[in-house]
Amino acid sequence: MYDAQNRPHWRPLMHLGPQSFALLFTVVLLAITAYFLLGSVPLLVLKHDNPMDSRFIRSFYTTYFRIAIVAAVATAISYALAGRIGLALGAAAIALLTWLLRRHLITRMDLLGDQIQANDLVAIPEFLKMHKSAILINTTQLFAILLSLGSF
Secondary structure (H helix, E strand, O other), X not given: OEOOOOOEOXXXXXXXXXXXXXXXXXXXXHHHHHHHXXXXXXXXXXXXXXXXXXXXXXXXXXXXXXXXXXXXXXXXXXXXXXXXHHHHHHHHHXXXXXXXXXXXXHHHHHHHHHHHHOOOOOHHHHHHHHHHHXXXXXXXXXXXXXXXXXXX
């Protein structure tokens, strides 16, 4: 759309309401969660016995947690502005859970990575178990986000 001087006309963006922004941020959160979930499953083929494997998986989850927290907070705020308090609380819960997981999982991954490097054979199955737990939690979050889309 252009105005009389053939300049882009951006008024349609100004007409987007809080509900539209809530939908936008929900889709962003869904895309981020799905992308990282689909990226984390193939990492299960790694034997987790190499310190490089644990460092890579740690950096993968660190990146996910940072991006997901920002997206979940933006989603919570947009729902609150749209007057959808229940959904805002749900998105805030996802943000809080992601923050808590980041603190717990990254610390634990560091500890287990050091143990793997020291050839502690018990650390490998523990790291794999933690990785599978993170995937399960991420899958649960993905379903919660999908359910929230049904409200639009």
